[in-house]
Amino acid sequence: EKYDGTNWTSGNNANTARNLVAVYGVQTACVAAGGITAPNPPFNGMTNSEIYDGTNWTNGPALNTARYGDAAAGTSTAGVVFGGYSEGYPGYIALTEEFDGSSYSESGDMATARHYLGGAGIQTAASAVGGSQPPPETALVEDYDGTSWTSGTNLPTATSNIRVSGTQTSNVAFAGYQTPAVSAKTYSFDGTSWTNYPDMATARQEGGNSTSSATTAFMAGGEEPAISDKTEEFTAAVAAQTITTS
Numbered sequence: 496e497k498y499d500g501t502n503w504t505s506g507n508n509a510n511t512a513r514n515l516v517a518v519y520g521v522q523t524a525c526v527a528a529g530g531i532t533a534p535n536p537p538f539n540g541m542t543n544s545e546i547y548d549g550t551n552w553t554n555g556p557a558l559n560t561a562r563y564g565d566a567a568a569g570t571s572t573a574g575v576v577f578g579g580y581s582e583g584y585p586g587y588i589a590l591t592e593e594f595d596g597s598s599y600s601e602s603g604d605m606a607t608a609r610h611y612l613g614g615a616g617i618q619t620a621a622s623a624v625g626g627s628q629p630p631p632e633t634a635l636v637e638d639y640d641g642t643s644w645t646s647g648t649n650l651p652t653a654t655s656n657i658r659v660s661g662t663q664t665s666n667v668a669f670a671g672y673q674t675p676a677v678s679a680k681t682y683s684f685d686g687t688s689w690t691n692y693p694d695m696a697t698a699r700q701e702g703g704n705s706t707s708s709a710t711t712a713f714m715a716g717g718e719e720p721a722i723s724d725k726t727e728e729f730t731a732a733v734a735a736q737t738i739t740t741s
Contacts, residue, residue: 517567523549566614572596661709
């Protein structure tokens, strides 16, 4: 389904049904990588990726490591996929893979293996936010420079299944799971510290979301814990400033 800022309309289906998949890019050019299809154990994750051109999905190159609950950042021709889990080896995953529009190649590992994390930014400046490693959830943030990961500024509260929109130095993180329940919390990051923002109207996790802006974002669907069809939009307050010139 595609969102125009007001309404949802049906689009063409993906080739493979799955959940807990990482998606990066924009509505007219995005990639879905990894995920899981099995309704019952063992949950081994997938290497499958699909590329969307705004109309159709086509099967893309495979990840090197099968995973689900992974996160991603970047564009459909310059993306990065990181973290996740596969019930077979290696379990919790710290592995990072970069996509150049043609194939995936391995890059520097995250410091902490985890899944159900959020991702923001671009291929050469991405952030891995929250997650689970193993349960319960974590507040860890790591920043990627296109080669390696370094420790970032931790979230105010440990959160898994969190959603993030924006860049490495300016983003908004929202929803997810904070023991013992789903979360409505929203946090804004300015490159140095996190600030509490107003809560979402409906607490939930695992929804779909926009990824590109820290000031305008949305989240759709998810679990409340009942499956949800709600859409919420986020708009950051903009401070007015008067500048006097001479």
